[in-house]
Amino acid sequence: xxxxxxxxxxxxxxxxxxxxxxxxxxxxxxxxxxxxxxxxxxxxxxxxxxxxxxxxxxxxxxxxxxxxxxxxxxxxxxxxxxxxxxxxxxxxxxxxxxxxxxxxxxxxxxxxxxxxxxxxxxxxxxxxxxxxxxxxxxxxxxxxxxxxxxxxxxxxxxxxxxxxxxxxxxxxxx
Numbered sequence: 001x002x003x004x005x006x007x008x009x010x011x012x013x014x015x016x017x018x019x020x021x022x023x024x025x026x027x028x029x030x031x032x033x034x035x036x037x038x039x040x041x042x043x044x045x046x047x048x049x050x051x052x053x054x055x056x057x058x059x060x061x062x063x064x065x066x067x068x069x070x071x072x073x074x075x076x077x078x079x080x081x082x083x084x085x086x087x088x089x090x091x092x093x094x095x096x097x098x099x100x101x102x103x104x105x106x107x108x109x110x111x112x113x114x115x116x117x118x119x120x121x122x123x124x125x126x127x128x129x130x131x132x133x134x135x136x137x138x139x140x141x142x143x144x145x146x147x148x149x150x151x152x153x154x155x156x157x158x159x160x161x162x163x164x165x166x167x168x169x170x171x172x173x174x
Contacts, residue, residue, distance in 0.1 A: 113164075117168060123172070125168070127143060127164070128142070130142075137151035
């Protein structure tokens, strides 16, 4: 069967050669004949197709973050991202939990201070008449003062609150 096929092809080529015009057999003004131009045009189209397919494949790989050459890398990246997300969730959850506990302790401390102050006020304590001694200049200043009027030393809110607490505790011990 192969012999018949080859023979048929040879006969068709010969017949085509007989019916072609003498002009197409000779080269045109650029030095190419028609068949050569068609062959080269076909090669250029094939090259353009290959380039477009390769570019499309690269765009697809870039858009989907995967490569057809290394599909295990995508799985590895996914696993690493999942582990990282889990660690971030764990860290953030613990920080939120610590902040809630801290706020709870601060609220409890504030409530305790409010109870002590209201109990002291009910027993006759007046916070506006109370005073403390400035540790920098040893002058007597108001208990709630955040700035010494003599030496201009500033007191933090914690220092003021601690001074109030100590005065309240000593008043309530009486």
